[in-house]
Amino acid sequence: MSAALAVEAVSVSFGGVHALTDVSFEVPEGQVCGVIGPNGAGKTTLFDVISGLRRPTSGSVSVAGRDTTGVPAVRRAREGLRRTFQRTQVFGRLTVADNVLAAIEWRGGGGGLPADLAGGRARRRLERDRRERVDEVLALCGLTELRDAYAAALPVGRRRLVELARALADHPSLLLLDEPTSGLDADQAARMEEIIRALDTTVLLVEHDMGFVMNVCDRLVVLDLGKVIASGTPAEIGDDPVVRAAYLGCP
Numbered sequence: 001m002s003a004a005l006a007v008e009a010v011s012v013s014f015g016g017v018h019a020l021t022d023v024s025f026e027v028p029e030g031q032v033c034g035v036i037g038p039n040g041a042g043k044t045t046l047f048d049v050i051s052g053l054r055r056p057t058s059g060s061v062s063v064a065g066r067d068t069t070g071v072p073a074v075r076r077a078r079e080g081l082r083r084t085f086q087r088t089q090v091f092g093r094l095t096v097a098d099n100v101l102a103a104i105e106w107r108g109g110g111g112g113l114p115a116d117l118a119g120g121r122a123r124r125r126l127e128r129d130r131r132e133r134v135d136e137v138l139a140l141c142g143l144t145e146l147r148d149a150y151a152a153a154l155p156v157g158r159r160r161l162v163e164l165a166r167a168l169a170d171h172p173s174l175l176l177l178d179e180p181t182s183g184l185d186a187d188q189a190a191r192m193e194e195i196i197r198a199l200d201t202t203v204l205l206v207e208h209d210m211g212f213v214m215n216v217c218d219r220l221v222v223l224d225l226g227k228v229i230a231s232g233t234p235a236e237i238g239d240d241p242v243v244r245a246a247y248l249g250c251p
C-alpha cells in the first residue's frame with residue numbers, strides 16, 4: 001500500500017538560501033508524524049510545499065500514491081488536505097458553531113447542486129447531518145459550551161481549538177498542524193494531545209514542545225538547516241547522538 005504522504009528529494013531555494021535540500025520521508029496512513037528542528041530549519045517551507053502554497057525547486061510530493069507536486073492548494077484541499085497555521089485563522093465575526101459549519105459547507109451551501117436536484121427532503125437531511133457533525137466536532141474539541149461565542153472574543157488557546165475543529169469538520173484525509181500547542185495552557189495542550197491521538201487521520205505536525213511531540217507522534221523527522229538529519233520513532237530520536245548534539249543541545 002502506498003504511503004498517505006511521500007516527500008521525495010524535495011529541495012527549495014530562495015536565491016542563495018537553501019531552505020530545504022533533498023528532503024525525503026514517508027508517513028504511513030493513520031500515523032502521526034512530527035517535524036522538529038530549530039528556527040529556520042525549513043519546517044514552514046516544507047508545509048508550504050506539501051499544502052501546495054510553494055512549488056519545490058526540485059523533488060516531488062505524493063498524497064495517497066498520487067503525485068500532487070503541481071496541484072494547486074485549493075485542489076489539494078478539495079481532495080482532503082487540511083492545514084492549521086502558527087497564527088490561528090478563524091472567522092472572528094462568526095460564532096464557534098458557525099465557524100465549523102462554514103468549514104463543512106464550503107463545497108456548496110446546503111449541499112449545492114446535488115441537494116437542489118434531490119429536493120427539499122434530501123436537503124433537510126443533509127443539513128441535519130451537517131449540524132450533527134458540527135455538534136460531534138465541537139464535543140471532540142471541548143467547545144460545546146462555547147458554541148454561541150464569537151470566535152474573535154476567544155483567547156488564542158480556544159481559537160486554536162476552533163481552528164482544529166474547522167480542520168476536522170469534513171473528515172480530512174491528511175492534516176497538517178503548525179504548532180498546535182502554541183498559546184495553549186497545560187489543560188488545553190493535554191486536550192489537544194488526546195484529540196490528535198484519537199484521530200484516524202494521517203497527521204503531520206510541526207511543534208516546539210518536545211514533551212508533546214514525544215507523546216503524540218508515531219514517528220519524527222528532524223530537520224536542521226534544511227536537511228533531514230534523523231528520522232525514526234520518538235524513542236530512537238531521543239537516543240540519537242546527532243540529534244542530541246544538534247538539536248536537543250545535550251551530549
Ligand SMILES: Nc1ncnc2c1ncn2[C@@H]1O[C@H](COP(=O)(O)OP(=O)(O)OP(=O)(O)O)[C@@H](O)[C@H]1O
Nearest residue numbers: 014017018019037038039040041042043044045046
Ligand atoms: N520567502 C522567503 N524568502 C527568502 N528566504 C526564506 C523565505 N522563506 C523562508 N526563507 C528562509 O528559508 C529558511 C527556512 O525557513 P522556514 O521558515 O521554512 O524555517 P522554520 O523551520 O519554519 O523556522 P521557524 O521555526 O522559525 O518558523 C530560513 O533560512 C528562512 O530565512
